[in-house]
Amino acid sequence: MTDRTGIFSGDDPFDIARAWLEEARQEEPNDPNAIALATVDPEGLPDVRMVLLKDIDGQGADGSFVFYTNYDSAKGRQIAASGKVAFVMHWKSLRRQIRVRGTASREEGPQADAYYDSRALQSRLGAWASRQSQPLSSRGALVAEVARVSLKYGTNPTRPPFWGGIRIKPSQIEFWADGAFRLHDRFQWTLDGADRWQTARLFP
Numbered sequence: 001m002t003d004r005t006g007i008f009s010g011d012d013p014f015d016i017a018r019a020w021l022e023e024a025r026q027e028e029p030n031d032p033n034a035i036a037l038a039t040v041d042p043e044g045l046p047d048v049r050m051v052l053l054k055d056i057d058g059q060g061a062d063g064s065f066v067f068y069t070n071y072d073s074a075k076g077r078q079i080a081a082s083g084k085v086a087f088v089m090h091w092k093s094l095r096r097q098i099r100v101r102g103t104a105s106r107e108e109g110p111q112a113d114a115y116y117d118s119r120a121l122q123s124r125l126g127a128w129a130s131r132q133s134q135p136l137s138s139r140g141a142l143v144a145e146v147a148r149v150s151l152k153y154g155t156n157p158t159r160p161p162f163w164g165g166i167r168i169k170p171s172q173i174e175f176w177a178d179g180a181f182r183l184h185d186r187f188q189w190t191l192d193g194a195d196r197w198q199t200a201r202l203f204p
């Protein structure tokens, strides 16, 4: 039994996440889809940085979250090595957060091509020009590299093979909302061995 009501109600955690993100789009001044993405390096040392969540796909045991990045970046290499990530989204205006833990793998199919093609030309060329997370001698060197790839790839570049989506398949999702006097509401959804989501209310 659960006493999930109001903003926490529903049978599917991805539907709830989509609804909360939609609310945040109305309230947050900037980047309502920003997530703090955590990875671990080979020594087990955590790393974290912001990325933009671009898709919440599917439902139930097949639901997933997608963001885009350079596969050769620090995060890209850490994900390739561990296959594990966590992220948190926090909306100051709504006083809510969503926490996610799970596995991650590349999304390099038509969905990644379509997203790449939807971006502004300068952003598409920027993806080609940036060796993300590598040392850069100067801003001028980056500008020169953008000019070089512009000449090489023109106005209709294809998606670089080293740039694309990361699809996160969660095993745990937690919805948190601020309550009076720190008596917050927390509901944790966990995927069980039979691929069914189980929910539990947690002490705040």
Ligand SMILES: Cc1cc2nc3c(=O)[nH]c(=O)nc-3n(C[C@H](O)[C@H](O)[C@H](O)COP(=O)(O)O)c2cc1C
Residues within 6 Å of the ligand: 031, 034, 047, 048, 049, 050, 051, 052, 053, 067, 068, 069, 070, 073, 074, 075, 076, 132, 133
């Ligand atoms: C609001 C915000 C959104 C960002 N979105 C992305 C993104 O979607 N993809 C990305 O690769 N980097 C994004 N960045 C930059 C990353 O935070 C980070 O600097 C970069 O990806 C390199 O991280 P790494 O060296 O850990 O791989 C964003 C930064 C901010 C502040």
